[in-house]
Amino acid sequence: MKHKTTEPLPRLRAHELSSVRGGRTLFEHVSFEVHAGELWQITGANGAGKSTLLRMLAGLMPSSSGRIEFNNQPIQYDRSVYHQQLLFIGHKPAVKAELTALENVYWQRRLSGDKTAQQDSSSDWDLLETIGLLGLEDEVTGRLSAGQQRRVALTRLWHSQAPLWILDEPFTALDVKGIAMLQQRFQTHLGQGGSIVMTSHQALSLASLNPKQRHLGETYANAMGAQS
Ligand SMILES: Nc1ncnc2c1ncn2[C@@H]1O[C@H](COP(=O)(O)OP(=O)(O)OP(=O)(O)O)[C@@H](O)[C@H]1O
Secondary structure, eight states: OOOOOOOOOOSEEEEEEEEEETTEEEEEEEEEEEOTTOEEEEEOSTTSSHHHHHHHHTTSSOOSEEEEEETTEETTTTHHHHHHSEEEEOSSOOOOTTSBHHHHHHHHHHHTTOTTOOTTOHHHHHHHHHTTOTTOTTSBGGGSOHHHHHHHHHTHHHHOOOSEEEEESTTTTOOHHHHHHHHHHHHHHHHTTOEEEEEOSSOOSOGGGOOEEEEOOOHHHHHHHHHO
16 A cells, blocks of 8 residues: 655745835745755845845744745744744854954854853864864954954854754855855755755855755846846
8 A cells, every 4th residue: 555655844934925125026926945954045136135035034024925934833933932943144244353263152152052161162172173263263353354254153053053044145255165164064954954045146066065046036126127
């Protein structure tokens, strides 16, 4: 007798989302489902609404219509549970400029929920080495280069236990080595059943990441093009 195979539930479901900002429709009818082990890349022209969509998915702003579910529940159902399951990194590096790189790594660990974290721990030193900042550990983060600050901000990805990562332009300011390092981290996360939704203007070079893509139509960009 044949058994009916049941499709696994999506981890994150976006259904018929739209965004109207400043009287303009940025996008509409946006639907997709993110499963465990999947990476979704949101693409589109400048101003198409990619950051807006990611902020909606993270529950940081409402959609104009449609709904978003995490593990089959509306994300508004229990926001604190959702935020424990989610790691959101926006396009600006969220680091404390006045702390050193090593102090930031420690605080990122604490903020990710690790109550046993110790300052100056060997794991933080190992992480600094992984992200290529050994030798700069005592530098005040605000004096590091944009790419180095980005690396410090991204250490949250190494601390995180969250199954869902939402990342806005994570490759910004990173050099070739930094991009490769980050893609390796993505691969590990996906291999462990994690999910990633991200924006990036560049194609991912690690073929095994095999991203699914959702392109946002250039409603506004088209209108601007039509005028020029
Ligand atoms: N607070 C706001 N009120 C009204 N419109 C806004 C607001 N914030 C952003 N916008 C507009 O929303 C549009 C989409 O912005 P968004 O940052 O989501 O685009 P994006 O696709 O991420 O662009 P980019 O590729 O340049 O990062 C832009 O035209 C922007 O001007």
